[in-house]
Amino acid sequence: xxxxxxxxxxxxxxxxxxxxxxTSPREVVxxxxxxxxxxxxxxxxxxxxxxYDQLRSAVSxxxxxxxxxxxxxxxxxxxxxxxxxxxxxxxxxxxxxxxYANNFKSYSGESFAFKRQETTPRGxxxxxxxxxxxxxxxxNFDYMLKETGGRWQIINIIANGVSDLALKRSEYTAILNRDxxxxxxxxxxxxxxxxxxx
Amino acid sequence: MPRTYLPxxxxxxxxxxxxxxxPDDPYEDFNRAMYDFNQGVDDYVAEPVTSAYQWVTPDxxxxxxxxxxxxLKGLNTVVNSVLQGKxxxxxxxxxxxxVNSVIGLxxxxxxxxxxxxxxxxxxxxxxxxxxGIDTGDYLVLPLFGPTTTRGIPGTVFDTAMNPATYIGVIPxxxxxxxxxxxxxxxxxxxxxxxxxxxxxxTREAYLQWRDNLVRDGQAPPAEHTLDLYDEALFEEDFQx
Numbered sequence: 001x002x003x004x005x006x007x008x009x010x011x012x013x014x015x016x017x018x019x020x021x022x023t024s025p026r027e028v029v030x031x032x033x034x035x036x037x038x039x040x041x042x043x044x045x046x047x048x049x050x051x052y053d054q055l056r057s058a059v060s061x062x063x064x065x066x067x068x069x070x071x072x073x074x075x076x077x078x079x080x081x082x083x084x085x086x087x088x089x090x091x092x093x094x095x096x097x098x099x100y101a102n103n104f105k106s107y108s109g110e111s112f113a114f115k116r117q118e119t120t121p122r123g124x125x126x127x128x129x130x131x132x133x134x135x136x137x138x139x140n141f142d143y144m145l146k147e148t149g150g151r152w153q154i155i156n157i158i159a160n161g162v163s164d165l166a167l168k169r170s171e172y173t174a175i176l177n178r179d180x181x182x183x184x185x186x187x188x189x190x191x192x193x194x195x196x197x198x
Numbered sequence: 199m200p201r202t203y204l205p206x207x208x209x210x211x212x213x214x215x216x217x218x219x220x221p222d223d224p225y226e227d228f229n230r231a232m233y234d235f236n237q238g239v240d241d242y243v244a245e246p247v248t249s250a251y252q253w254v255t256p257d258x259x260x261x262x263x264x265x266x267x268x269x270l271k272g273l274n275t276v277v278n279s280v281l282q283g284k285x286x287x288x289x290x291x292x293x294x295x296x297v298n299s300v301i302g303l304x305x306x307x308x309x310x311x312x313x314x315x316x317x318x319x320x321x322x323x324x325x326x327x328x329x330g331i332d333t334g335d336y337l338v339l340p341l342f343g344p345t346t347t348r349g350i351p352g353t354v355f356d357t358a359m360n361p362a363t364y365i366g367v368i369p370x371x372x373x374x375x376x377x378x379x380x381x382x383x384x385x386x387x388x389x390x391x392x393x394x395x396x397x398x399x400t401r402e403a404y405l406q407w408r409d410n411l412v413r414d415g416q417a418p419p420a421e422h423t424l425d426l427y428d429e430a431l432f433e434e435d436f437q438x
Contacts, residue, residue, distance in 0.1 A: 099392060140415060161410025162403050170220075170402045171395045187394045194391070 025125040025145045025152040026117060032062035032154070033112040033129070036104045043105030048196050051101040059100055064146065064153035065093045071155070072168040073184075076176045084181055091188045102195040109134040112141070120144070125152065222405060223336045232338040233397050239341065240379075240386070248379045262306040263377050267362065269298045269305025271319070274359040278320035282328045291317045318414055322359075323352025327412030336401055344404040 023031075035058030039051050046054070059065075069092035070077050070085075080088065115128040124146050131139040144156040144165075156165040175184045223229060252260065272295035279288035294310040294317055302309045310316075326348050327333070334347030345353065357363050362374055393399030 102391075160407065161413075161415055162406045166406065167399060167402045171393065171398045174395055174398050184394075191392075191394065 023152065025143075026114065026127055028062050028145060028152050028154065029127045029129065029143045030112075030114065032058055035059075036100065037107070037110070037112070039101070039104045040107040040110065043107060046105075048101055051105060052097055052196075055100050055104075056097050059097045060093060062154055063096065064148060064155050065089065065096060067146070067148070067153075067155055068092070068096075068165065068168075071165060072172045073176060074169060074173045076173065076181075080181065087185060088181075091185055091192075095188050095192050098192045098195040123147070124155075222333075223401060225335060225337065229336065229338040229401075230397055232340055233400070235340055236338065236343055237396075244375075244379045247376060248383060251376050251380060252383075260380060263373065264381055265298070265302070265308045266305045267374055267377050269295065269302070269308075270360055270362050271356075272298070273361065274322075274356050275317060275320045277359055278322055278325045279317075281322075281325045282320060284318075284320070287317050287320065290315055291320075319411075321352060322355035323349045323408065324412050326352060327408075333405065333409065336405060344400060346405070346408070349408070 035055060039046075039055055042054075043051065066089050069089045072092070073080075073088065077085065111132050113130045113132060115130055117128070118126050120126060124144055127143045127145065129141045129143070131141055133139070140158075140160050142158040143154050144158070145152045146155050147153075156163060158164070172184060175187065220226065255263075272291055275291040276288050276295060279285070279291055294315045297310045297313065297315060298305050298308060301307075323346075331348055334349075337345050337347060337349070339345055342353070362370060389396050389399055389403075
């Protein structure tokens with residue numbers, strides 16, 4: 001019941017948020033990174049659920065989770081029923097937010113720096129950034145964004161040359177080929193449960 | 199590990215494998231078996247030993263040990279930078295090796311990094327890649343872990359270029375293995391936590407990571423990303 005209330009509230013908040021059309025790809029990325037840093041700074045004071053709630057809108061507004069979920073299952077998408085497609089998008093969204101809430105919970109002076117922006121041949125934009133970690137090697141984070149309905153959203157993150165989308169796509173399609181849709185969803189839910197244990 | 203028998207073992211096992219869907223991983227059945235074997239060794243030997251090492255050794259000593267072994271790899275970077283025609287990187291790597299070996303007390307302290315002497319690590323597998331040799335097939339070797347058919351001569355060369363190989367002190371070799379496991383600890387934990395299928399996660403991340411090293415992170419990620427789409431999805435994704 002409380003959960004439904006939270007979802008309702010976040011929907012209302014989304015309706016009243018400023019026009020996204022005005023947000024540039026670089027701003028989308030920087031606002032998202034700022035939300036991650038905030039979660040990291042408060043990490044030890046907040047519970048998993050509190051971090052999850054805090055990151056929910058930041059992740060789902062900056063990422064086109066529906067499109068990402070569709071890409072990672074490859075051709076199987078067309079074979080799924082509308083209910084299964086919806087279940088996949090919902091589970092995938094929860095898993096994405098949960099993994100951020102689980103991984104960005106401690107802070108030791110990290111910061112993101114914008115490097116450059118490039119436009120892809122098909123009208124996408126790649127924002128190149130660097131995660132700077134005190135006393136450690138920097139990590140390159142490249143965000144690939146596409147514009148849908150006048151709004152720029154992240155569809156892929158490439159960390160030190162490793163594409164998150166490619167990685168997930170290989171995993172998800174392999175599970176779908178070897179097992180089936182129900183197994184995939186079960187494995188995703190298992191991860192969400194694992195992340196939510198402190 | 200009796201390395202001499204390894205090629206024979208490999209040939210015998212590989213020839214019996216059925217081909218699978220991923221073109222980069224024709225020996226998936228064998229690789230999965232080796233992955234499970236390595237995982238078992240890790241669960242029962244390497245991980246407990248590493249945990250014990252991390253528990254009894256102060257942090258600064260662990261860092262010193264890692265610095266020491268990383269410094270020994272510096273010679274390999276010097277040589278491979280030359281082989282790839284990266285003179286600047288080779289010069290920096292030489293400076294780094296000298297500074298850390300002398301001022302850093304044989305490599306125990308990494309004094310070069312704060313001085314701004316940072317280099318791209320180069321190894322022979324990357325050199326072969328720069329020379330235009332294809333990555334080859336993905337392989338998981340017992341105890342060694344992920345590699346490719348190009349990575350095998352790469353590893354042989356790198357091992358020959360590492361001074362630790364020639365120091366006939368067994369504790370040093372053991373320490374090197376423990377340190378390698380210690381340095382990989384965070385990544386291994388992450389894989390186990392994040393992956394829906396740890397085997398595939400490791401394979402894809404390894405192949406992409408090596409590929410990126412060969413290109414020194416220079417390839418346009420956009421092109422790279424676009425390859426991911428099936429033709430049909432690709433059109434659909436970019437028409438709307």
